[in-house]
Amino acid sequence: MNNAIYKSKANVIKAIAHPSRLMMIDALAEGEKCVCELQALVKADMSTVSKHLTIMKNAGLVTDRKEGLKVFYRLRLPCVLRLFDCVDEIIFANNG
Amino acid sequence: MNNAIYKSKANVIKAIAHPSRLMMIDALAEGEKCVCELQALVKADMSTVSKHLTIMKNAGLVTDRKEGLKVFYRLRLPCVLRLFDCVDEIIFANNG
């Protein structure tokens, strides 16, 4: 079914479509970060941050790696960042 | 507040993140289409299609134009399509 393709695409995009998740993706552009660093960034409960990361991981946006007590997340594919250029373009057009 | 920027970005991305809306964006890549054509494409109630289009219009993704009885929608910025390349890349990596 062709419909399934659109559903899986929507799933990936939905995983990006949240203010905290966008913020984390931007931060991960610099390199991998532990959950504690991302929590400090978005200022939410750690369980909330963890769930956001799980959503992004399931969508294939990030991968994780455990080192000692900490879990480090990193972007799986850098193209996610390019994706934001278009979003910025749209927002600029909206306010222009 | 920096947070407001992420919120508005998330809003644009959310407007894309739906199977039917993705399907319609793909169709609009060919050129403008009336609501009736888009309804035939996604096979939902016309009121549902109309609401999806309103969401995309409010996000600045599409614009509309009335001609006689019909309302034609078109993509406001072509960059939305480039955005899908990355999504495809992620899905390919997920299944590869």
Added chain:
DNA sequence: AAACTACTTGGCTAAACTACCAAGTAGTTG
């Protein structure tokens, strides 16, 4: 102007999402 076409809007219900707290797990340190 009555009937018709192409949409949009309102109302409502079911499903999905989000965030917190509490409890559990894995690894570390004293």
Added chain:
DNA sequence: CAACTACTTGGTAGTTTAGCCAAGTAGTTT
């Protein structure tokens, strides 16, 4: 091994979203 740190998972309440039907609007045709 008990206490601690860094997370994850379960549970739950509040919010948002999606879809249909019904009703309303705008333009057209007869």
